[in-house]
Amino acid sequence: MLELIDLHRRFDDVVALDGVTFTVPEGTIVGFVGANGAGKTTAMRIALGVLAADSGEVRWNGRPVDAAARRRFGYMPEERGLYPKMKVHDQLVYLARLHGLARADAERRADEISETLGVQGRAGDRVETLSLGNQQRVQLAAALVHEPEMLVLDEPFSGLDPVGVDALAGVLRRQSENHGVPVVFSSHQLDLVERICDAVVLIDRGRVMAAGTIDELRAARARRLVRVEVAGADGEWFASLPGARLDATVPGGVVLELADDLDEQRVLDLARGSGDVTHFSRVRPTLAELFREVVQT
């Protein structure tokens, strides 16, 4: 389990992190979501030790992270980077060895991960000669080659086509489910985060605004909304119902915000009394809507 505890970091006058705290439990995939400049990359760099925090602590399995623990992390920085003139296999072996693997293990793992990610045929090619898609795969291989116990990926999905997205999602899923590796990744693609992640952390201007599973966030944050479509009723059929407020008009019906003490079944009863109910559903806010709501408050 990775814990970031009350991290603070300033760059000159800019406060990048203002008390960031969250955890990435074993075997879970955590999506790290925030606008540009919210502090995602800074937090990840601090977790990886490439940047120092002004204050706060990063703990791994209950102990402060040291260099030895960090060497077992896998990292994919937002600014992708490999030696352009180095051959794929040599590069993976070199990085594996920097992470502490013996030569034979490094060779074996470089072959394995190349095969897993479908770049084994390119082992002898220099990175600069590969297509962007293959470079991206090698980049991921570089993060995975030493069998990391923890994965930190900064915008891993950016630049991938839909096939690549599915492949990467599958790899992350396997890492997390089969090996129990905690995974945290940042992304702007909120639909993707919603689909892949077990939990999300919403960060805004250096502060964590919300953290938990998406259902928890919905429960904690979202208003109770129902969408009702009634054929043959006038537009104000719900006016007599205390605790129901018009949130939005949608084609063929309305979205109502319900007060906490108003049972949705009473809304349905009233609707059926007003005409033929053609549609009645809870409105589950998307992660994007939750995010917008959190960031605005």
Added chain:
Amino acid sequence: MSEPAPTDRGAWLLVARRDFRVRLRDKGFAISTAITLSVLSAFILIRAYAGGGTPSYELGVVGAASAGAPAAALARQQGIDLTVRAFPDEAAGRGALSDGDIDALLEGERLIGQRDVPAELTDVVQAAAVAERIRAALDEAGLPPDRLAQALDPRPVRVGTVEPPDPNRDSNAAVAFIGVILLYGQLFGYGVWVATGVIEEKASRVVEILLSAISPRQLLAGKVVGIGTLGIVQLAFIAAFAIGLSMLTGALSIPASAVGAAALVLAWFVLGFAFYAGLFAVSGALVSRMEELQNAMVPINIVILVSFFISVGALQDPDAPVVVIASLLPFSAALAMPVRIVLGAATAPQIAASVIILVSSTLLLIPLAGRIYAGAVLRTGARVRLRDAWRAAG
């Protein structure tokens, strides 16, 4: 899965090995080695076959060979190799002259060359003629033969030195000259390689991945050691080549002293490179693109270049105050001190002081350079100010 080693100690060795190999296979390395070897070969061959040695001349005389005897005798006394060849008439002599068989032709009291007459040959012939006239005049005046011989002694002034002369001085100056040029090229070239190596990793952004595995100091140490080791290997190879060629061609009289000088150059390369490498690494870390590197390196370039010129000047006067000071200051010692040592001008306390100053300033500099490097190497975009880099790493 095997357990990774508990620390990154030793990661520098992996970095060093990579940097060494990558540059060993670099085309630039092969080219620079080839250029150095060919320049050096040319220098040695010219020295062996063109310069040095006793000059030799062929002087033709018209008539009896005895006409050239006084000039030949004087030349022998002066260590000049002069052969006299007699020709029956002027035409035969002129023919030999135009064929290049003789350097000049003496016709009675005229000395004739094809296009010019070698100055040394002219001097000898003139001096011999003057001496003959004086001899004839004094003989006529009735001077006794022993007084005559005394008056005509061509070397009445005795020449000596206060200290015993160094028979290898010329040879040593040549070795020192080659040594200082090699040292300059090597310190500068390999320093630039450290700087460009830092920028390569910065520009390709691979540095962030590296630093997630190992510390900046391990990365910097590995880079400096790897590139420096290649510099040592290349220098040793060049020195061995040069000494071998010199021995084959006889350009150097004392191979043993050349081997000593080569060892000296290697040792001072290690000291100088250790001092400069950190500075080059910092200048690389402060910028993000190769184009900006030239500007960032200007201060180091100037320091090395000035040290180089002072050291070349030291070949003429190794005891000039500016040279002595330069051989003690850490910025210039690696170039100036070896020259003074090879020329035999440096005293033991001076050498000791120079080494101590250089090593201790290197030891002071390494952590400073390491800190600035760590603070700057992840910053991309605009050039990083030293002060910001310093604070960023705090």
